[in-house]
Amino acid sequence: MLASFLITFREGLEAALIIGIIAAYVAKLGRKDLNRYINIGIISALVASLAVAFLFKVVYGELQGTAEQLFEGAAALTAAIVLTYMIFWMAQNSKKIKGEVQEKIDLSISKGQMFGIAALSFVAVFREGVETVLFLGTLAIQSPADTIMGFILGLAVVIVLSFIMFKGIYRLDVNRFFRYTSILLILFSAGLVATAVHEFNEADIIPEIVEHVWDINPPLNSDGSYPPLHENGLIGGSLKALIGYNGNPSLTEVMAYIGYWIIIGLFVYRSYRKR
Template identity: 45%
Template sequence: MLASVLIGFREALEASLIIGIILSYLIKTNKEKYNNIVYIGILSALIASTISAFLLNFLVGGFEGLSEQIFEGIVMFLAAIILSYMIIWMVGQRSIVHNLKNNISKELDSKKKFGLFFLSFISVFREGVETILFLGAASFASDSNNNFLGVLIGITFAVFLGYLIFVGSKHIKIKKFFRITSVLLILFAAGLFANSIHEFQEAKIIPIIKEEIWNLNPTINLDGSFPVLHEKGVIGSLLKGLFGYNGNPNLLEFIIWVSYLTGMMFFYIKYINRTQN
């Protein structure tokens, strides 16, 4: 059952945190009236992921192998692009910190409204499809009740963590909030880009070049369970869900991760220094 809890937690963690950050951002900038756009995105994603999961199961006999790899790669790549846009947008909003009270009446334009909707949608959609298909597969297993309950417990933990981010951010100064959330989103996006490359490599769309450049994953326990620091263990799964942690990356994955992280952090630090001068 622990494995099911971890799967549910990992699948829902990223989406919960991103949604929590988006809602916190809207509150911090006194634009709660746009919360409905986020909620509509979440609801649309839940409906779309349910339909997509059933269609994938019906058309291709499930969500395995090549279809899973290509789907994962595309959706992770799209999510990383949208997150990158949101990071740039949020960093740009730092310039209004000192004049925020005088600019509350400013509305988001239609593109930004769509950006809110699409980011909410894509964050929940990818995780929703995978979770629904996992639950469908679990229903045929001998311990299906435990699997189902475990996934639901994991999802509940992840949503609760996102809620804590949402509530806790109300007590954080807006400048500090922008800094923390921007760095978190940069780490999210870096992991998504690297993982999308991995999925395309698994589907043989992109060459691997060089297999794992190191392997930090501890040996699997004799009973078949994973050590806590293994990428499929308790802590490893948490890091993987948060930042795309990979205990044994190949060369191209590592290059993509470092390049994106370095580039975005350089942009972020440069912008902060410019606004402070």
């Protein structure tokens, strides 16, 4: 539940921040008539995101065996790629977001292309919506009820915090927000990469090299249930959903996880250190 809460909170707040920048600039220009185009973009993006979620559910529900493992691996890898792109993009552009958004609004108004503003708000919401669907989709495969609960709680917090920010009660440091949440995204993405490799191991697409580098899963309880620290137990299962924890990973899983942290972590560290 924690993983779905955090990703919903992060992605939802990012979309809200960009929509807030658009709405605030339009209000500053005295063009409240443009709010309807912002709303058109938001509503269209929400509908499109729901369509992607429905498609994900339909496709996954039809798969079994190796095809199911391949789909789970591909979904996890796709989510990791999308999140990694966002990590790169934010590391390079977090300080320039406000100026770029305002430039696009000015360009749309000067050309009389008001639907350009709708497109701007659509992209802001749909991009985060697709990321959320991909990430939560991989989590829901493991624990659907917890994923839904985390999503609802995350969305509720985003709505409340967005209202507070839009009313001017609290001012969020956008650059700091993206910097710290990038660490969370790296954590999530590394887990997704490891999960993808695990599924590809099971489908015999990627060799394990060593089947289990270690095995710290405790034995099952006498009643057949999983103890809390087992990867399928209460604590281990939560860590599995959050960071891709595996109590008995293959060598390629470990290599993928550590390799991702080294490559992406160094890039983000250097990007923010230059500022």
